[in-house]
Amino acid sequence: MTTPITINVTNDSTALQHFYFFQQPAQCSTAAQVYSNSLYTAPLLPASSSGAVLSFTPILQPYAGVQQQVQPPQVGQLAGLLTARQPIAVAPPGGTPANDTTTMTVSPSLGLSVPAPSTPGPPAGSFRIIVPTFNSFLVNYNAGLAVQSISGQIILSSFVTAQPTSNFDCQPAAVFYVTTGNYNAGTVIDFANASANAARCDTGPGYTTFNVTYNADGTWKVQSLAVVRTAGGLQVLAGRPG
Secondary structure: OOEOOEEEEEEOOOOEEEEEEEEEEEEOOOOOOOOEEEEEEEEEEHHHOOOOEEEEEEEEEEEEEEEEEOOOOOOOOOOOEEEEEEEOOOHHHHOOOOOOEEEEOOOOOOOOOOEEEEOOOOOOOOOEEEOOOOOOOOOOOEEEEEEEEEEOOOOEEEEEOOOOOEEEEEOOOOOOEEEEOOEEEEEEEEEHHHHOOOOOOOOOOOOEEEEEOOOOOOOEEEEEEEEEEEOOOOOEEEEEOO
């Protein structure tokens, strides 16, 4: 999937607000804690005085991503530097082969192989990262789902601390959020707290555009739109009002 998703934010409060965007954490085949990162952040003036709209456009193409940890993951701190990523397919239902498996390397440098089918493969809807042997007392790595924006920037969206000599399966969820706050891209966030008062943008029903309004009372309005074809063959945006 390479469909761009556009989230447009309007600030209807009376003051400048910082907003940041993040994604529903992937489901992982491990008992390890799953962490989330901010994908993008920017300030936005009130619409009444500026007419400004803040837009974020991620692409619905899953990426496998790995990075060396700079420190154990902590909210508000940089998780690491993304040094390897590969666009990857997710396993379809029914066991049909797909390029859904990539192998991580740590020597001579950190990398991911070009995805290929795996037998036996990951569960339907998931991709697999095969993690090699390494000394976790000396170095640790983050591994998980990465997201690319239309500008080309790729950020690790959700991840776990990789376990040596293991297979790690990751099932993406194409749900995005925006809330108030200032977390730079690649910074660890507390997903549970952040999502509790956030605008939710679910692409699952086929929606590709979300017009999000931050109201003066701190609540949200989300208008979800999808591209549909009219009887005359025109493609138009239609959907569910907020």
